[in-house]
Amino acid sequence: MEKKSFQEYQLSEELERAINSLGYEEPTQVQKSVIPQALKNNDLIVRSQTGSGKTAAYGIPILERIDWLENKPQALILTPTRELAVQVRDELTNIGRFKRIKAIALYGRQPISIQKNELKQKNHVVVGTPGRVMDHIERGTLVLTQLRYLVIDEADEMLNMGFLSQVEAILKQLPNERVTMLFSATLPEEIKQLAQQFMNAPMEIETEDTGVTVDKITHIQYNTCEEEKFDLFKAVVTIENPDSCIVFCRTKDRVDILCSRLRDLGYPCNKIHGGMEQDDRLKTMKDLRRGAFRYLVTTDVAARGIDIEGISLVINYDVPMKKEGYVHRTGRTGRAGLEGKAITFVTEKEERYIREITEYIGVEILSATPPIEEEIEQKKPAFVKKLADAPILKSSKDEQLNKQIMKLHFNGGKKKKLRATNFVGVISNIPGVTAEDIGIITISDTLTYVDILNNKGPLVLKAMKTTPICGKQLKVSEARLR
Ligand code: ADP
Ligand code: MG
Numbered sequence: 426m427e428k429k430s431f432q433e434y435q436l437s438e439e440l441e442r443a444i445n446s447l448g449y450e451e452p453t454q455v456q457k458s459v460i461p462q463a464l465k466n467n468d469l470i471v472r473s474q475t476g477s478g479k480t481a482a483y484g485i486p487i488l489e490r491i492d493w494l495e496n497k498p499q500a501l502i503l504t505p506t507r508e509l510a511v512q513v514r515d516e517l518t519n520i521g522r523f524k525r526i527k528a529i530a531l532y533g534r535q536p537i538s539i540q541k542n543e544l545k546q547k548n549h550v551v552v553g554t555p556g557r558v559m560d561h562i563e564r565g566t567l568v569l570t571q572l573r574y575l576v577i578d579e580a581d582e583m584l585n586m587g588f589l590s591q592v593e594a595i596l597k598q599l600p601n602e603r604v605t606m607l608f609s610a611t612l613p614e615e616i617k618q619l620a621q622q623f624m625n626a627p628m629e630i631e632t633e634d635t636g637v638t639v640d641k642i643t644h645i646q647y648n649t650c651e652e653e654k655f656d657l658f659k660a661v662v663t664i665e666n667p668d669s670c671i672v673f674c675r676t677k678d679r680v681d682i683l684c685s686r687l688r689d690l691g692y693p694c695n696k697i698h699g700g701m702e703q704d705d706r707l708k709t710m711k712d713l714r715r716g717a718f719r720y721l722v723t724t725d726v727a728a729r730g731i732d733i734e735g736i737s738l739v740i741n742y743d744v745p746m747k748k749e750g751y752v753h754r755t756g757r758t759g760r761a762g763l764e765g766k767a768i769t770f771v772t773e774k775e776e777r778y779i780r781e782i783t784e785y786i787g788v789e790i791l792s793a794t795p796p797i798e799e800e801i802e803q804k805k806p807a808f809v810k811k812l813a814d815a816p817i818l819k820s821s822k823d824e825q826l827n828k829q830i831m832k833l834h835f836n837g838g839k840k841k842k843l844r845a846t847n848f849v850g851v852i853s854n855i856p857g858v859t860a861e862d863i864g865i866i867t868i869s870d871t872l873t874y875v876d877i878l879n880n881k882g883p884l885v886l887k888a889m890k891t892t893p894i895c896g897k898q899l900k901v902s903e904a905r906l907r
Pocket of ligand 2: 479480578730
């Protein structure tokens with residue numbers, strides 16, 4: 426039985442309000458199939474195309490079932506990359522904003538001490554990459570006794586050789602009484618078989634024949650050779666003139682080289698690959714989301730799960746080595762109902778890969794001839810203008826949600842013996858404010874952040890400037906939301 430609107434799931438008012446504020450008017454296909462089953466605590470193996478809303482498909486039912494009072498993590502989401510862990514944490518935080526859900530991201534190359542401190546506080550949901558999650562389990566900083574939900578996102582990648590032993594090690598540490606859910610746009614049969622071993626009579630949900638997004642993405646290929654790729658690239662983007670474009674290369678070195686050549690030509694361009702500092706990687710992601718530059722050159726590290734609004738063009742500068750990789754890379758465009766174009770450069774050596782890919786996706790990749798000189802000349806002025814124009818910064822989709830929220834910074838925390846209940850007590854005593862208006866509270870040794878919901882921020886900010894907590898007048902100011 427299919428449901429048509431989110432209301433029919435009888436979600437808590439807090440979740441419904443957040444879903445509305447995010448602009449999700451009705452559940453997507455996969456959400457219609459998954460949400461009722463997940464609310465019934467069934468184990469699920471789910472395949473649906475890229476950009477179809479899988480995160481909220483597991484996020485909504487899990488957040489609905491979270492017991493707010495429990496301090497230890499109740500849900501663990503495993504992802505293959507750090508960027509994806511951060512993105513999922515943010516999406517779940519948005520959906521859980523009014524339920525005051527605390528979600529944390531654990532990933533490598535961020536100081537372990539920061540994460541240890543975060544783990545000492547209340548956390549409902551942990552999103553992480555396997556290596557760092559295991560590290561915290563071994564150190565005893567991540568306690569999983571209360572865990573009730575495990576999600577393996579991008580499951581085929583996570584159960585592949587590279588990650589399998591780490592995921593198996595984590596599985597051994599989890600309570601048996603739990604719900605396990607697997608999600609991906611590509612799920613080979615052998616992965617589903619493997620998953621049976623640690624799942625409980627899982628139900629399979631598939632929303633399309635293949636994971637490839639056929640109706641929204643135009644697939645095109647250019648036959649070329651290595652020496653001509655760069656000129657072809659310039660010609661193609663001159664014609665396409667994208668606002669936001671992701672370019673995939675085979676290796677880090679090739680990313681470095683292409684990115685610097687494009688920079689030399691004045692392209693607003695940046696890169697992400699595994700050889701970079703994590704802070705730089707995350708900053709680049711943020712900038713791309715804001716639309717601060719137009720061309721991201723990257724390896725497969727950005728191929729899976731990354732959801733960025735308005736990527737209109739994906740270019741495979743090199744053909745992906747695995748057929749599934751093609752689905753994930755090209756799936757960075759054509760998301761959430763928008764149209765997209767995927768262009769692949771194919772050298773003679775790569776032709777057999779492209780044949781395999783075409784067979785796998787079951788969709789024809791149209792062969793195009795390189796743009797002719799006249800066309801390039803004709804389109805050049807518009808292209809050059811866009812290169813030089815300052816990009817128009819995008820507002821994020823959670824802006825509407827966040828409008829109603831103000832984060833307050835107080836200059837006192839644990840060292841002053843302050844606890845969350847102290848803040849709740851005092852703030853909810855302000856005339857016109859109730860405990861319902863208080864969101865997530867984060868206390869560290871010397872400072873505290875309190876989210877104030879429902880547009881009550883300015884009121885609370887003003888009042889707290891002259892209202893002591895536990896006899897202490899703290900300095901209070903507005904902080905950045907994220
Ligand atoms: P997937 O994991 O299937 O690739 P995501 O979970 O990343 O897809 O979601 C793709 C985009 O769709 C995201 O920007 C997400 O916020 C948006 N989205 C999710 N559910 C809905 C919905 N019901 N209505 C509109 N947009 C949605
Ligand atoms: Mg996803």
